[in-house]
Amino acid sequence: MIRKPFVALVVAATLAGCNTSPVEPRRPAAELPAKPAAADIAPAPESLSAARTQLSLMAAENRITNTLTWAGEYLQQERAEDAKQLLAELNPQALNQQQRFQLTLLHGRATLALQNPRETLALLTQEQDNILQYPADQQAQLDLLRADALAMSGQLLDSLQQRVAAHPLLSDKDQEYNHNMIWQLLMQLPATDLAGAIDKSSGDLLGWLTLAQLYRDPIADLDAQVTRLNQWSAQWRTHPAVNDVPVMLEALEKAASQRPSQVAILLPASGPLETVGATLKQGIMTAYYQHKQDNLTPTLRFYDSSGDDILAVYQQAIAEGADFILGPLAKEKAATIASQGTLPVTTLALNYVDEEQPLPDNFFQFGLAPEDEARQIALQGFQQGDTQAGILYPKGDWGQRVAQAFADEWQALGGTVTAWSEYQEGPAIGDTVEELLLVAQSEQRGKAVSRFTNLKVDERPRRRQDLDFLFLIANPDQGRQVKPALNFHYAKDLPVYATSLIYSGMSNPRRDQDLNGIRFVEIPWLLGDENSALHQLTDEQWPEGHGRYERLFAMGIDAYRLQGRLYLLNALPSSEMPGVTGRLRMQQQRIVRELNWAIFSRGEARALPQVSAPATLSSRPGSATTSR
Known part of the structure; x- marks a missing residue:
């Protein structure tokens, strides 16, 4: 499953809904009314005014068919406003059931493409009595439309419920699209909402939620995650997501087998970056203590990277048994290590080197890049x-x-x-x-x-x-x-x-x-639940806090967690880690934060309510990040 920002993905999928060319991930094309003879239909005119003029000269049935067809073409061309205006020319009362279904579907997709999910939901509510008379497969397509609108309105759990309920009634192509969108929602649902939904759910929805929770857990022991995934597969043998589990299991098992046993951490212990280094170390150690109950917590060894010869420090760490390097912090020192060609062990620098610099395959970067x-x-x-x-x-x-x-x-x-x-x-x-x-x-x-x-x-x-x-x-x-x-x-x-x-x-x-x-x-750390176990542990260890260095402390927490999850992020393009500095994913050997x-x-x-990382694009006044 390819991860994209969810709302942008919904809009793209909406526009792709009337397209016959492959789009990944794409909304399967809606069933269009049977086309009349070629002599009775023509490509959509370039301008809306020309379309209206031509339609006004047509007999009633041809006018209806051409209006629906041309509106679909305008949606393909990302001309949602023109499609909506054209559809407004139709009188719903004059349409047969198939045409009214098509009008509702196209009108709803146009309003979604125009980023007006409330209008889409109002349309579906208004048409509800008619929708109940449609065949099951058409009802299911409109259910997906409603699910898209709910997600864009920030109602992620409601959208999930709608998608899961509609899934068995969909065609194979629709199921592929819906499956992808369910997973996107699950990856973006806040952890507290995910846990709360599990307590109130049953059936396939419960299966989806529990799978997402165990897959997303950033502090779980890798071996325990493998065991829990196997248990999930045994419990949910007929679940729609069961075929995804082998890929997850393979990646988790490989991550567990490549888990480092000794991590060398290269941080400045003196000089102008001494305080920064000390704060990062405190974050790393806090995360380490939180994981201490794991059976295979790695040994940590700290090295002072404040000197001029970073390669000597790097080589010393490897000679003393390190099979994973975390650091260095300084940009130029990270670049020096990256320039060495193939590296003896996986290295996660705590800064970003110039994008033009070629990187060894096992060199990665993480930082708080503005x-x-x-x-x-x-x-x-x-x-x-x-x-x-x-x-x-x-x-x-x-x-x-x-x-x-x-x-x-x-x-x-x-x-x-x-x-x-x-x-x-x-x-x-x-x-x-x-x-x-x-x-x-x-x-x-x-x-x-x-x-x-x-x-x-x-x-x-x-x-x-x-x-x-x-x-x-x-x-x-x-x-x-x-x-x-x-x-x-x-x-x-x-x-x-x-x-x-x-x-x-x-x-x-x-x-x-x-x-x-x-x-x-x-970062979530500064906006999150202050009563979380990790916040409480931090308050016990550092009651005075870290002032303006609090973000660096959080970076240390995620840096420690990444040493065990780096393979997973690199191997699965769809995977991400919900960190305290943001939702973390891999992009060209860089950890990117959302x-x-x-x-x-x-x-x-x-x-603000976390809707779709960063937020929904829906209505300006009530939405998470776009309300004015």
């Missing part, structure tokens, strides 16, 4: 249907690099950067924001027009309107200057999305009032 966050925010904007973005970043190479990562991803997705500006902290931020928003120009235009007309002209200044949202790179102090400046310059309604840099990690409601309304990505979403409200950072 570029990942920038790309996630770009994807979120794309998923919610935005097309125009502004970028505001602090002056300097670092800010420019993160801004460029966002811009590259945003433009690759088809978006346009309509405003791009750097700022310097201090009084000049207000001027930078005003220039970014083109407020002065709007005021000047209004005055100029009023000089040459007798009409009353609204001369009040206003911000530019070619921005769907602003991507902001700022620390808390900078953000406390930027957001009030945006509010002052008529952009209070402009959505602002920020990286985790905006949040200090500590509650400060009095000062953070000025950040209200900013949405940002953040963070949770939060919003500043009344000066507090509040977690």
